[in-house]
Amino acid sequence: MSIDLSLLPDGGVSWLDASGEHAGIVLSTRIRLARNLEGFAFAARAREGERLRVLSSVRDAVGASPSLQNSLLVRVDELSGQERLLLHERHLVSKELAGLDHRHPIRSGAAVFLGASSSVMVNEEDHLRIQALRSGFDLDEAYASIERVDADLGGRVPYAYHPEFGFLTSCPTNTGTGMRASVLIHLPGLVLTKEIGKVLNGLQTMGLTYRGLYGEGSEVIGNFFQISNQTTLGRSEEELLEQIKHVVRSVIGHEEEARRVLLRDAGYIIEDKLWRAYGTLRYARSLTFDEAMNYLSGVRLAVGLKLISGLSVYTLNKLLIFSQAAHLTYLEGRSLTDGEAGLARARYVRQALADEAGSSG
Amino acid sequence: MMCDNCKQNDAVITLTQPTASGVVNTLHLCEKCAAERGVEPSASVPKTALGTFLLSMHKQAAPVPVGTERCAFCGSSLRDFKESERLGCARCYTTFEGSLRDLLRRLHGNSKHVGKSYQAPDAEGEHGVSLRAELQDRLRRAVDSEQFELAAKLRDQIKASE
Numbered sequence: 128m129s130i131d132l133s134l135l136p137d138g139g140v141s142w143l144d145a146s147g148e149h150a151g152i153v154l155s156t157r158i159r160l161a162r163n164l165e166g167f168a169f170a171a172r173a174r175e176g177e178r179l180r181v182l183s184s185v186r187d188a189v190g191a192s193p194s195l196q197n198s199l200l201v202r203v204d205e206l207s208g209q210e211r212l213l214l215h216e217r218h219l220v221s222k223e224l225a226g227l228d229h230r231h232p233i234r235s236g237a238a239v240f241l242g243a244s245s246s247v248m249v250n251e252e253d254h255l256r257i258q259a260l261r262s263g264f265d266l267d268e269a270y271a272s273i274e275r276v277d278a279d280l281g282g283r284v285p286y287a288y289h290p291e292f293g294f295l296t297s298c299p300t301n302t303g304t305g306m307r308a309s310v311l312i313h314l315p316g317l318v319l320t321k322e323i324g325k326v327l328n329g330l331q332t333m334g335l336t337y338r339g340l341y342g343e344g345s346e347v348i349g350n351f352f353q354i355s356n357q358t359t360l361g362r363s364e365e366e367l368l369e370q371i372k373h374v375v376r377s378v379i380g381h382e383e384e385a386r387r388v389l390l391r392d393a394g395y396i397i398e399d400k401l402w403r404a405y406g407t408l409r410y411a412r413s414l415t416f417d418e419a420m421n422y423l424s425g426v427r428l429a430v431g432l433k434l435i436s437g438l439s440v441y442t443l444n445k446l447l448i449f450s451q452a453a454h455l456t457y458l459e460g461r462s463l464t465d466g467e468a469g470l471a472r473a474r475y476v477r478q479a480l481a482d483e484a485g486s487s488g
Numbered sequence: 489m490m491c492d493n494c495k496q497n498d499a500v501i502t503l504t505q506p507t508a509s510g511v512v513n514t515l516h517l518c519e520k521c522a523a524e525r526g527v528e529p530s531a532s533v534p535k536t537a538l539g540t541f542l543l544s545m546h547k548q549a550a551p552v553p554v555g556t557e558r559c560a561f562c563g564s565s566l567r568d569f570k571e572s573e574r575l576g577c578a579r580c581y582t583t584f585e586g587s588l589r590d591l592l593r594r595l596h597g598n599s600k601h602v603g604k605s606y607q608a609p610d611a612e613g614e615h616g617v618s619l620r621a622e623l624q625d626r627l628r629r630a631v632d633s634e635q636f637e638l639a640a641k642l643r644d645q646i647k648a649s650e
Contacts, residue, residue, distance in 0.1 A: 165578060165608060168562040172576040252574070285608035287578035292592065293601025295578045299591055300538055302581075304603035323495060336489065346496050361598025 145440040147263015161305035162255040165285040178236030192279035198242035212453035303360025315350040316385030349420035401429040413469040491518035
């Protein structure tokens, strides 16, 4: 099968629409629940037959679940490497499910059900990974979506559950609630004022952790941080969510303060730096991915500080996704060398920014 | 967690430095920054709490035969877990309960689930109705209506599903 992303509402990237609360600083909120089916071995030991039977059971359950009505089933195991990378770049599937992690090649039975407000990965590290992705800072809405799916599926297929340890997962780091709630947040103010270290250390004492933009094992890029809960056992889902909410609100406060300090103490220096970032993106002929991410971070900050007007956060969000490798290949309709990708990326960015500048008169 | 120095890469080394005032500083560094400070990264330094636990399990000269007992459902052993960092099935949680309880305490600070509880749906059939219950209903009805051949067939089906 071949993936036709146009079948998805908004191509699966409605969470980019920057409609959520604090969307300038918090790009998105994501909650995922890990679940396994009783009676089948976990990913590490399951054989192909078992995985296909898991998929079949899940497919029946999804079909009968109101919360997943009209969801699109994508057999990730039947897609080309390029298509799998595309899905991953849109944050619709994890690296592992897409077979992009060198430790975990693509597994037969790897699939994802893509619904309007949530999705379910099948045969990843756990049999089920239920996920809700929302624009801006919205843990409550994301959790409500996920609970509906969890109730629908758990009422139709037996989950592996233990009265003492909770929902059983492949990796003990997820056992219990099986819940990982994370927020993707942009903190250039704290990075520029060199306060970021203190804030990040503070997170850890609060039982939270952070990663770079692209999840586990990724470097920090573009001043984006993914803040999530570290533990999943011993606290209720509500307690974990309250804790993240509380800490993220505090981090947002610190970031806003840092931005005020920057403007007050280094106003013209910052303005110059950020306008140069905008200028480069508007006119450069070649951009590496890292360069694009860094300049986009500067422009996003400029928009947040109201130094630049007529440029939407939605466009910036789209650029984050569309300047990635597989998306450029998709746009150009052929595979690209690094050099060609650099040219294509710059071209795409120039076009998007020119359109915005043109339309804002 | 991130390197305290560059804030870019994952920290793999923890450096503890006693200072003149008696305070001990703890620094988490990535390989690059550690090398710059002259710290030799050990190839076997674990990166996660899970890794640290598994390493300590390996070093234990305990009487508990780590790695020999196998789960009855999936055949995994604790050694398999150590290598893949993943458990084989739900049954493993019972088979290796003791070790896992310890590990869970270390990872989460707690081993008792206090989040939402769960009740599995009845086995078989649509709408949660058990197949056996349905067959038994039909058998009773068949007997009541003196359809003994049908009743016999249903009785056999029920026996077969046990």
